Amino acid sequence: MGEEHKLKVSARYLTKTFDLGKSKSEKVRAILNPLSKGPKKFWALKGISFDVYEGDVVGIVGVNGSGKSTLLNVLSGLLLPASGTMKIDGETSMLTVSAGLRAQLTGRENIRLKSLMMGKTNKEIDNQMQEIIEFSDLGDFIDQPVKDYSSGMKSKLGFSIAVHQDPDILIIDEALSVGDQTFAQKALAKMNEFKAQGKTIFFVSHSLQQVRQFTDKVMWIQYGDLKAIGKTAEIADEYEKWTKWFNGQSKDEKKKYQEEQKAKQIAFSEEKLTRRVQSDEKLAMDEKQHIVSHIAVGDSMRPQTWGLLSLSIIGVLLFIYQYAMWG
Ligand SMILES: Nc1ncnc2c1ncn2[C@@H]1O[C@H](COP(=O)(O)OP(=O)(O)OP(=O)(O)O)[C@@H](O)[C@H]1O
Numbered sequence: 315m316g317e318e319h320k321l322k323v324s325a326r327y328l329t330k331t332f333d334l335g336k337s338k339s340e341k342v343r344a345i346l347n348p349l350s351k352g353p354k355k356f357w358a359l360k361g362i363s364f365d366v367y368e369g370d371v372v373g374i375v376g377v378n379g380s381g382k383s384t385l386l387n388v389l390s391g392l393l394l395p396a397s398g399t400m401k402i403d404g405e406t407s408m409l410t411v412s413a414g415l416r417a418q419l420t421g422r423e424n425i426r427l428k429s430l431m432m433g434k435t436n437k438e439i440d441n442q443m444q445e446i447i448e449f450s451d452l453g454d455f456i457d458q459p460v461k462d463y464s465s466g467m468k469s470k471l472g473f474s475i476a477v478h479q480d481p482d483i484l485i486i487d488e489a490l491s492v493g494d495q496t497f498a499q500k501a502l503a504k505m506n507e508f509k510a511q512g513k514t515i516f517f518v519s520h521s522l523q524q525v526r527q528f529t530d531k532v533m534w535i536q537y538g539d540l541k542a543i544g545k546t547a548e549i550a551d552e553y554e555k556w557t558k559w560f561n562g563q564s565k566d567e568k569k570k571y572q573e574e575q576k577a578k579q580i581a582f583s584e585e586k587l588t589r590r591v592q593s594d595e596k597l598a599m600d601e602k603q604h605i606v607s608h609i610a611v612g613d614s615m616r617p618q619t620w621g622l623l624s625l626s627i628i629g630v631l632l633f634i635y636q637y638a639m640w641g
Contacts, residue, residue: 319367320405321564322483322514325390327591328398330359330384334580357582359385360400361539361590366531368403369512369572371505373519373529373546375553377560379572380535384519389516397587402483414472417461421452421471432479442478449504450474451497461512470497473541477504483514538573540581 333353340353358381366372374382387393390399414431415424425446431440447456450470460468476484499504507530508515519525525532525546532549534542542549560568 319369319512320618321365321401322368322370323403324399324401325365325389327361327587328363328385328388328400329357329361329396330381330393331355331357331586351557354580356576357538357579358404359388359395360579360582361587362538362540363398364533364540364543366514366516368514369499369509370531371509371515371517371529371531373517373525373550374535375519375522375525375532375550376535376541377557379537381538382535383487385535386485386516386518390485397584415460415468418459421456421457421463422447423448425475428434428475429479434479446449446474446478449500449623451476452557454595466494466497473497473501477501477508481513483516484508485516488520497525508638512538522550529560538579 332355334356362385374385376382384393388395391512414428416427419427422443424441424586425443429442430436432443450456450473452467452470455463456469456471460471463471473486476486480544486505500526505515505517515529517529529546532542532544532546532553533540534553542552560571563571
């Protein structure tokens, strides 16, 4: 899968910040006080850019708290980014598996509600209801309120609703890590059907085995940054190497490392982001110039150049001949 396919999602310098600490009243006071700098910010996403194409199945990996769910929530429109741009191609419906279930409603009612929200008619929903229930493996629990479900059951219901909405872009947030193995296999088979239809899938999982088995691209999110993006075989290995290194650290070393990274997420700023954008632009300009000068070298060897070169050689030969003849 790749670049010859249609661009589906294009993100540039996506950021998401959360206000840190302070109580609500302090936050209100900070807003009312024009001299206040406002609450400290935590940069959960520090300016992430990527392109994803039709038919790409993208695994998103990263340690706990690195920003994977935040990114998915921004992609699905559940969270607004603080800045940056995101282009999503055409008629795209994005569904997060775990989000949007109403705890007070039963499984069956949730199916109807979510399907109505996706623009289905009651008749269409009636026709599909049984299929969704059967896929979810929930049996009689389908008429119990969702608040009584385990996380695995919620995930089964959410996944079953999501895949039956026929979305162009499917977003799966760790749904397969909580369900049982049988369901995970069934869900993976369903995702393979989606993949075969050329749909785009974002897939967060802590199981590197699932990521390797199912995805063709991997995005590695590291404390708010996109550390790497590329072919699964490459990035999954890189990530595994890093996690092995990390897990080999002592408890104190790990804690220190995490604290340092979090501190960087607090110290990040609009200025730093601007500098990053500028340096990327400069890099792109330099690359362009490099290409231009490369072409210029090629240009100098066009016919005119060959002509000039030949004339000079003939001139030198004539000079040598004259010198030899007349001393
Ligand atoms: N509503 C919020 N308010 C403040 N901080 C938040 C909020 N939501 C997320 N964060 C912080 O943003 C960072 C990224 O969180 P996120 O849930 O996206 O990470 P993750 O990679 O999905 O983690 P996990 O693998 O544990 O699910 C974390 O440090 C988290 O504490």
